[in-house]
Amino acid sequence: MKENEETIMIIEDEKSNVDILLEAFKDDYQVMVALDGETALKAIQSNQPDLILLDIMLPQMNGYQVCKELKNNPHTADIPIIFATAMSENNNEQKGLELGAIDYITKPFNIPIVKARVENHLELKQAKERLKNQNHILEQKVQARTEKLSQTQEVAIQSLAALAETRDDETGQHIMRTKQYVKLLATYLQDNPRFSDYLTDKNIEWVYKTAPLHDIGKVGVPDKILYKEGKLTAEEFEIIKRHPTYGKNAIEEAEENLGSNSFLKFAREIVATHHEKWDGSGYPQGLEGEEIPIGGRLMAIADVYDALVNRRVYKPAYSHKRAVQIITEGDGRTIPEHFDPDVLDAFIKLKDKFKKIATSFSKPEHN
Structure with missing residues (x-):
């Protein structure tokens, strides 16, 4: 039985790596899988995950391109993205972070570290959402009080003016x-x-x-x-x-x-x-x-x-x-x-x- 309702999406073209990550997360999260960037982007349109594990070296559309597409779309811009890259690859971590990724994990995967980072970033995402909701509630309360104050002022003005008119x-x-x-x-x-x-x-x-x-x-x-x-x-x-x-x-x-x-x-x-x-x-x-x-x-x-x-x-x-x-x-x-x-x-x-x-x-x- 899964512990929560968060959904993780794995975008990875190596099936062996997919199997490793599936095994690591299947008991704790809902898991989506895509073997290439285009398939992933289409799937995300109808079912948005809470976090994405994104391989850099993908066929046709690489991970950087996928990340850029997601961050340029206001509907998907807030999804946390963790890049996955082989230690032997000459990767550019700064480029990924500038595109909006929040972290990197390396292959071969150290599963306890991967799980800990995923859990931490999901908790951070939840905290941001709670703060955003609290701010929205506060804004609504401030607006309601402002409107009430404005109404009170108008009533006071009209009452005083009516007194003068008598x-x-x-x-x-x-x-x-x-x-x-x-x-x-x-x-x-x-x-x-x-x-x-x-x-x-x-x-x-x-x-x-x-x-x-x-x-x-x-x-x-x-x-x-x-x-x-x-x-x-x-x-x-x-x-x-x-x-x-x-x-x-x-x-x-x-x-x-x-x-x-x-x-x-x-x-x-x-x-x-x-x-x-x-x-x-x-x-x-x-x-x-x-x-x-x-x-x-x-x-x-x-x-x-x-x-x-x-x-x-x-x-x-x-x-x-x-x-x-x-x-x-x-x-x-x-x-x-x-x-x-x-x-x-x-x-x-x-x-x-x-x-x-x-x-x-x-x-x-x-x-």
């Missing part, structure tokens, strides 16, 4: 629309040399996911100001202008626990700078040009467009056409110089897609 019930699906606008712009600008280093696929995904937090700071604005109909006083507007700072401060507290390299970095940039303007006339810091993080520049135009095409307590909804006109030509409060020129150019090229997003997430009052 403070301004006329915005409807504002957070859903604006994150779509931002992703549209970011994807378009990805190949622009000014943006390509920042707008990687991964960063675009985080900008998209954290964009809904842009108005989280509005939870700190008093209702009488947030819901006031008509024009705000100068003092009231100064209070409104604090909401990016409120939001930034809250996110910075979370960053102290999660680290500045977390997804919150993208949220902080968007929250703190989405009301900054390219010409330096924005708030709360009065940043100018490249001082404004890219996420803030993208959100700036997305937020303005969405505010224009939807009703607010202080204004009716404008048509898409009018909103585009205001952003590209100006109306006094909004002028083209408020936006990064490349982001503005992207908006102009994508304006029809903006309109589609706007109408997909709310019933438009104007076309």
